[in-house]
Amino acid sequence: MILVKNLKKQYKEAVVLDIPSLDIPKSECFGLVGNNGAGKTTLFRIMLDLVRATEGTVTIDSEDVSKSEDWKKRTGAFLDEHMLLAYLTPDEYFKTLMKIYGMSEADLQNHLSKFTDLFNDEIVGKKKYIRDLSKGNLKKVGIAAALMGNPEVVFLDEPFENLDPSSQIRLKKLILQEKENSKVTFLISSHDLNHVTEICDRIVLLEKGKVINDLRDKTAMMAELDAYFTG
Numbered sequence: 001m002i003l004v005k006n007l008k009k010q011y012k013e014a015v016v017l018d019i020p021s022l023d024i025p026k027s028e029c030f031g032l033v034g035n036n037g038a039g040k041t042t043l044f045r046i047m048l049d050l051v052r053a054t055e056g057t058v059t060i061d062s063e064d065v066s067k068s069e070d071w072k073k074r075t076g077a078f079l080d081e082h083m084l085l086a087y088l089t090p091d092e093y094f095k096t097l098m099k100i101y102g103m104s105e106a107d108l109q110n111h112l113s114k115f116t117d118l119f120n121d122e123i124v125g126k127k128k129y130i131r132d133l134s135k136g137n138l139k140k141v142g143i144a145a146a147l148m149g150n151p152e153v154v155f156l157d158e159p160f161e162n163l164d165p166s167s168q169i170r171l172k173k174l175i176l177q178e179k180e181n182s183k184v185t186f187l188i189s190s191h192d193l194n195h196v197t198e199i200c201d202r203i204v205l206l207e208k209g210k211v212i213n214d215l216r217d218k219t220a221m222m223a224e225l226d227a228y229f230t231g
């Protein structure tokens with residue numbers, strides 16, 4: 001369970017995030033939407049202790065993320081390409097993570113086999129450095145890495161951005177499978193309302209740093225979001 005309490009982030013005079021309370025139960029697929037600058041990335045960065053809140057706390061399974069390290073073992077994330085090691089090839093990068101997570105070669109192959117369709121023969125065994133990959137392929141490496149080591153919680157910032165249509169569909173399938181098989185708690189930010197409403201159990205709408213809607217009814221989600229974004 002992830003709990004956000006009295007969270008505020010301020011840059012000089014500007015309050016960019018102001019969330020009195022938010023709780024995300026285990027195994028929920030939590031979608032986060034909002035226009036540019038709404039605060040989605042800032043919220044994820046605070047939840048991952050990449051940025052410190054001005055006020056308030058985020059706890060993952062009762063551990064304050066800014067005070068403990070233990071939650072990191074159970075958490076995977078891909079927010080942007082800065083999280084990758086650009087001087088490695090994807091194979092070298094996955095092998096490095098394999099050692100960090102104490103996985104065997106068989107565990108790694110088993111993990112990567114889930115990504116065969118998504119990788120589309122562009123990622124593994126290609127001897128291309130991560131720095132030279134296309135934006136879509138970079139994203140695929142980051143997502144595969146975020147799901148290594150059996151995380152219980154996975155943060156994905158804009159996972160569908162830069163993916164071709166087939167890859168978007170394959171990624172949706174993969175997330176739904178992971179959700180079903182491993183009961184991972186997913187936190188996914190997206191500008192793609194169709195994809196995010198399809199895979200998420202709940203959508204939180206941010207506007208200027210505030211939660212202005214918390215949608216849990218799958219049948220009504222799309223219409224409500226449509227009305228907000230077109231209105």
Ligand SMILES: Nc1ncnc2c1ncn2[C@@H]1O[C@H](COP(=O)(O)OP(=O)(O)OP(=O)(O)O)[C@@H](O)[C@H]1O
Nearest residue numbers: 011016034035036037038039040041042043191206
């Ligand atoms: N280091 C910083 N210094 C000053 N302002 C910042 C900083 N980081 C973020 N902000 C501001 O915080 C607000 C929220 O930004 P954030 O990147 O979280 O929005 P977002 O919802 O992820 O946007 P997008 O959809 O464009 O990715 C923006 O107004 C942004 O300019």
